[in-house]
Amino acid sequence: MKNMKNKLLILMSFLLCIGLFFQVNAYAAFSLSVTPYEGGSDLRFGKIDPSFGQVNKELSVRITTDIGKQYRLVQNVLDPLSTTEGNTLPRNSFLVYGIRGTNRGGTLNITQEIPVNLSRQIIYTSTQNGAEDSFTLVYSLMLPADVAPGSYRGRISFSLETVDASQSPVIVILNIFAEVEVQSAIQINTAAGSKNIILKATNQNPDTATVVFNIIGGLGRQFRINQVVMEQPVSSDNQQLDWSVINFSGQGAQKGMVVNQPVDLSDRQQIIYTSSPRGDPDSFTVTYNLGDLSKQKSGTYRTKIKYILESGDAAQNRLIDTLWLELDNPRVFELLVTPQLGGSIQFKDLKPLAPPKTQEVIFEIKTNLGKQYQVTQYTSSPLTNKEGKKLPPENFTIKETGLDINGKGFTGNLKFSQKTQVREGQVILFVSDKLGSPSKFSAIYELSLPRDIYPGDYTTNFSYTVNEI
Numbered sequence: 001m002k003n004m005k006n007k008l009l010i011l012m013s014f015l016l017c018i019g020l021f022f023q024v025n026a027y028a029a030f031s032l033s034v035t036p037y038e039g040g041s042d043l044r045f046g047k048i049d050p051s052f053g054q055v056n057k058e059l060s061v062r063i064t065t066d067i068g069k070q071y072r073l074v075q076n077v078l079d080p081l082s083t084t085e086g087n088t089l090p091r092n093s094f095l096v097y098g099i100r101g102t103n104r105g106g107t108l109n110i111t112q113e114i115p116v117n118l119s120r121q122i123i124y125t126s127t128q129n130g131a132e133d134s135f136t137l138v139y140s141l142m143l144p145a146d147v148a149p150g151s152y153r154g155r156i157s158f159s160l161e162t163v164d165a166s167q168s169p170v171i172v173i174l175n176i177f178a179e180v181e182v183q184s185a186i187q188i189n190t191a192a193g194s195k196n197i198i199l200k201a202t203n204q205n206p207d208t209a210t211v212v213f214n215i216i217g218g219l220g221r222q223f224r225i226n227q228v229v230m231e232q233p234v235s236s237d238n239q240q241l242d243w244s245v246i247n248f249s250g251q252g253a254q255k256g257m258v259v260n261q262p263v264d265l266s267d268r269q270q271i272i273y274t275s276s277p278r279g280d281p282d283s284f285t286v287t288y289n290l291g292d293l294s295k296q297k298s299g300t301y302r303t304k305i306k307y308i309l310e311s312g313d314a315a316q317n318r319l320i321d322t323l324w325l326e327l328d329n330p331r332v333f334e335l336l337v338t339p340q341l342g343g344s345i346q347f348k349d350l351k352p353l354a355p356p357k358t359q360e361v362i363f364e365i366k367t368n369l370g371k372q373y374q375v376t377q378y379t380s381s382p383l384t385n386k387e388g389k390k391l392p393p394e395n396f397t398i399k400e401t402g403l404d405i406n407g408k409g410f411t412g413n414l415k416f417s418q419k420t421q422v423r424e425g426q427v428i429l430f431v432s433d434k435l436g437s438p439s440k441f442s443a444i445y446e447l448s449l450p451r452d453i454y455p456g457d458y459t460t461n462f463s464y465t466v467n468e469i
Contacts, residue, residue, distance in 0.1 A: 028066065028067060029064050029065055029066045029067070029132075030064075030065045030066075030067050030071075030160070030167055030170060031063070031064045031065070031160075031170060032061075032062075032063055032064075032073070032158060032160040032170045032172050033060075033061070033062040033063075033064075033172075034059060034060075034061055034158055034172045034174055035059070035060045035062075036057065036058070036059055036060075037057070037058035037059065037060060037136075038057070038058075041174075041175075042174070042175040042176070042177060043057055043059065043139060043174055043175070043176045043177070044057075044176075044177045044178075045057060045141050045176075045177065045178040045179075046178070046179060047179045047181055048141060048143065048178060048179070048180060048181070049143065049149075049180065049181045050143040050144065050145050050147060050216075052143070053142065054140050054141070054142045055140065055141045055142075056138050056139070056140045057138070057139050057140075058099075058136055058137070058138055058139075059136065059137040059138070059139060059174075060134065060136055061073065061123075061124070061134060061135055061136070061137060061158075062134040063124075063126075063132050063133050063134065063160060064132050065130055065131075065132050066132070067130060067162070067167060068129060068130050069130045069162045069163070069164065069166065069167065070125070070126050070127065070128050070129070070130050070162065070163045070164075071125075071126045071130055071160060071161060071162045071163060071167075072122055072123075072124060072125045072126065072160075072161060072163060073122070073123045073124040073158060073159070073160055074120050074121065074122055074123065074158070074159045074161065075096075075116070075120070075121045075122075075123050075156060075157070075158055075159075076120055076121075076156065076157045076159065077116060077117065077118045077154070077155075077156055078154075078155040078156065078157050078173065079153070079154050079155040080094075080118065080154055081093075081094055081152040081153065081154035081176060081178060082152060082153070082154065083148070083150035083151060083152055083153075083220075084150075084151070085148075085150060085220060085221075087148040087150055087152075087220050089141075089143070089147065089152060090144055091115050091117075092115050092142075093141060093142055093143060093144060093147075094115065094116045094139070094140070094141060094154075095113050095114065095115055095116065095139070095140040095141075095142065096110060096113070096114065096115075096116050096137060096138065096139050096140070097110050097111060097112060097113040097114065097137070097138055098110050098111055098123065098124070098135055098136065098137050098138075099111075099135070099136045099137075099138060102134070102135040102136040103124070103133050103134070103135035104131075104133050104134070105126070105127045105131050105133055106124055106125055106126040106127050106131070106133050107124065107125045108123070108124055108135060109122050109123060109124060109125060110123060110137075113140070116139070116156070123137070123158075125163075130162075139176075141178055143180060145216055145281055147180055148180070148219065148220025148221075148278065148279070149180050149181055149219065149220060150180055150220060151177070151178075151179055151180075152177070152178040152179075152180055153175070153176065153177055154175075154176040155173055155174065155175055155176065156173070156174045156176065157171055157172070157173050157174075158171070158172045158173075158174065159171050160172075186213065186214070186215050186216075186225070186309065186320050186321075187213070187214040187216065188211060188212070188213055188214075188307055188320060188321040188323065189211070189212055190209060190210065190211050190212070190323070191209075191210040191211070191212055191285070195321075195322075195323050195324060196323065196324045196326060197209045197211060197288055197305070197323055197324065197325045197326065198326050198328070199246065199288060199290050199325075199326070199327045199328070200327075200328040200330070201290060201293050201327070201328065201329045201330060207289075207290050208287050208288065208289050208290070209287070209288045210285050210286070210287045210288075211285065211286045211287075211288070211323065212283070212285050213225070213273065213282075213283060213284050213285070213286065214283045215275070215280075215281050215282045215283065216281060219275070219279035219311070220278065220279055221278070221279050221311055221312060222274070222275050222276065222277050222278070222279055222311070222312065223274075223275045223279050223309055223310060223311040224271055224273065224274050224275070224309075224310045224311075225271075225272055225273040225307055225308070225309060225310075225320065226269050226270060226271050226272065226307070226308045226310055227269070227270050227272050227305050227306065227307055227308070228269050228270075228305070228306045228307075228308060229265055229266065229267060229303055229304075229305055229325070230303055230304040230305070230306065231267075231303050231304075232267065232303065233246075233265075233301035233302060233303040233325065233327060234301060234302065234303070235297070235299030235300060235301050235302075236299060236300065237299060239296075239297045239299055239301075239370075241296060241301040241327060242295070242296065243264050243265050243266055243267070244264045244291055244292075245265075245290065245291050245292065245293060245296060245327070246264070246265045246288055246289065246290060246291065246325075246327065247262040247263055247264045247265065247288075247289050247291055248262070248263060248265070248272075248286055248287065248288045248289065249261060249262045249263065249286070249287060249289075250272060250273065250284055250285060250286040250287070251284065251285060251287075252283065252284040252285050253273065253282055253283075253284035254282055254283070254284075255275065255276040255280040255281070255282040256273055256274055256275040256276050256280075256282050256284075257273070257274045258272060258273045258284045258286070259271070259272050259273070259286075262289065264291075269308070272286055272307075279311075288325070290327070293329055293368065294368075294405075294406070294408075294438055295437075296329055296368060297329070297368055297369065297370040298329050298330060298331040298332065298368045298369060298370075299329055300326065300327070300328050300329070301326070301327040301329065302324065302325065302326050302327075303324075303325050304322055304323070304324055304325065305322070305323050305324075305325050306319060306321075306322050307319070307320045307321050307322070307323070308320065329368060331368070331369065332366050332367055332368045332369075333366075333367045333368075333369055333373075333466070333468075334365070334366050334367075334466070335363065335364070335365055335375060335464060335465070335466040336363070336364040336365075336366065337361060337362070337363060337464055338361070338362040338364070339361070341361065341462060343461055343462065343463060344459050344460065344461050344462060345359060345361075345383075345445060345459065345460055345462050346457060346458070346459040347359070347383065347447050347457070347458050347459075348457045349455075349456075349457065350447075350449055350453055350455060350456060350457070350458055351449070351453070351455050352449060352450070352451050352452065352453050352455070353449060353451060354449050355449075356446050356447060356448045356449065357446070357447045357449070358444055358445065358446045358447075359444070359445045360442055360443070360444050360445075361442065361443045361444075361445065362403070362440070362441075362442045363375060363429070363430070363440065363441055363442070363443065363464070364405075364438075364439075364440040365430075365432070365438055365439050365440070365466055366438055367436055367437075367438055368438075369436055369468070370435060370436050371436040371468050371469075372431070372432050372433070372434050372435075372436050372468070372469045373431075373432050373436055373466055373467060373468050373469055374428050374429075374430060374431045374432065374466070374467060374469055375428070375429045375430040375464060375465070375466050376426055376427065376428050376429065376464070376465050376466075376467070377426070377427050377428075377429050377462065377463075377464055378425065378426045378462070378463045378464075378465075379422060379423065379424050379425065379427075379460060379461070379462055380424070380460060380461040380462075381424060381460055381461065382396070382424065382460060383396055383447065383458040383459065383460045384458060384459065384460065385454065385456045385457060385458050385459075386456070386457070387454070387456070389454045389456075391447070391450070391453065391458055392450060393421060393422070393423070393424075394421055395447060395448045395449070395450060396421065396422045396445070396446075396447050397419045397420060397421055397422060397445070397446050397448075398416050398419070398420055398421075398422050398443055398444070398445055398446075399416060399417070399418065399419045399420070399443070399444050399446070400414040400415070400416045400417055400429065400430070400441055400442065400443050400444075401414075401417075401441060401442050401444070402414060402439075402440075402441050403440040403441055403442055404440070405438060405439065405440045410439065410440070410441070411432070411433045411437045411439050412430055412431060412432045412433055412437070412439040412441070413430065413431045413432075413433075414429070414430055414441060415427070415428050415429055415430065415431070416429065416443070419446070422445065429441075429443065429464075431469070436468075
């Protein structure tokens with residue numbers, strides 16, 4: 001019986017000690033709660049792009065304690081925000097600060113916005129007596145223009161620890177997510193801000209048109225920009241423009257490589273730009289130039305140019321934009337006469353038995369009508385001096401010679417390839433080929449002087465015209 005009482009006493013003492021232990025620890029609180037303002041257990045920035053500017057997310061921090069010891073809250077980055085492809089946000093893109101006044105006591109150590117460092121950052125330090133507290137932290141993302149798109153993930157740990165390290169720290173881990181999108185990453189416009197590349201042939205310098213390419217966000221991988229001409233430029237009357245009439249070249253790329261030598265338009269896909277290996281932001285221009293239009297008929301020629309983004313993943317290749325290409329080749333049909341005779345041919349200071357006198361006249365016909373034409377001459381009278389004396393018509397002759405144009409030879413038919421008497425009235429000097437090609441020729445007018453010539457100056461009125469046949 002006595003042994004039974006002793007065992008019962010020992011058991012009651014043991015239970016009393018256990019009760020006292022749990023009673024004491026039931027009131028020994030030291031805990032941390034970290035909750036996003038929008039709910040859940042993760043800090044989610046959602047879908048964002050550089051055009052959003054700074055995106056803020058609030059985090060509520062609550063510390064419960066009754067241990068009576070000063071403590072602090074320390075932040076550590078376990079995993080920086082990065083994608084599975086290895087792209088990481090720059091240090092100054094991820095920021096944090098504490099909202100002043102949201103804490104009841106203690107000291108918020110980051111009331112000014114600072115980058116979230118990889119090293120330990122003391123966020124908060126309690127009062128000396130370790131009073132419990134709560135406050136609000138604001139985390140911000142400010143994406144640079146050259147950010148690579150993708151799903152960014154990271155982790156931050158919050159460590160609640162006593163200053164004297166007498167208490168085991170309480171650690172809470174927060175997951176962070178951001179889906180970075182780069183909207184309208186490549187912008188293409190002409191220098192005038194339109195979607196129409198317009199070239200116009202003139203008699204002055206060849207026309208050009210410039211297209212501006214702005215890559216405003218990094219694509220995170222190497223890519224190319226190709227151009228595809230939808231069809232050979234064609235006019236309203238179904239005349240096709242030769243590919244060689246328009247060429248293009250680029251300049252100004254800083255990160256990638258743009259075609260920098262003139263290249264003719266083609267019916268094949270053409271590479272105009274290759275990015276850096278990371279697909280960094282860049283800008284450059286492509287200038288379209290007019291070449292030789294001498295063989296092209298007049299008219300307005302149109303086509304479309306598609307600009308294609310090509311990356312390593314064929315599934316991600318896409319159309320960036322489409323621009324119209326328009327070439328206005330105005331109607332040209334003119335006769336140039338050199339020297340300009342002012343409507344007459346004149347031989348001065350003629351004397352009997354003097355050597356023959358000659359004058360050369362050069363005719364150049366510029367045309368792009370594609371129609372056959374002829375050049376005619378009108379002579380009003382024989383060569384006559386101011387006293388009205390006339391020279392015999394058989395002494396005044398013409399002979400024509402074909403001339404080369406820009407290394408392309410002579411085309412057309414001359415009517416006076418042999419020396420022939422100049423007749424009064426209208427005569428045909430030249431007939432073009434059936435294609436109405438531009439041409440150039442000379443006419444040498446020769447006057448042989450008779451024995452009985454009356455000395456002086458002799459003149460006749462000449463006019464020249466060019467007409468379609």
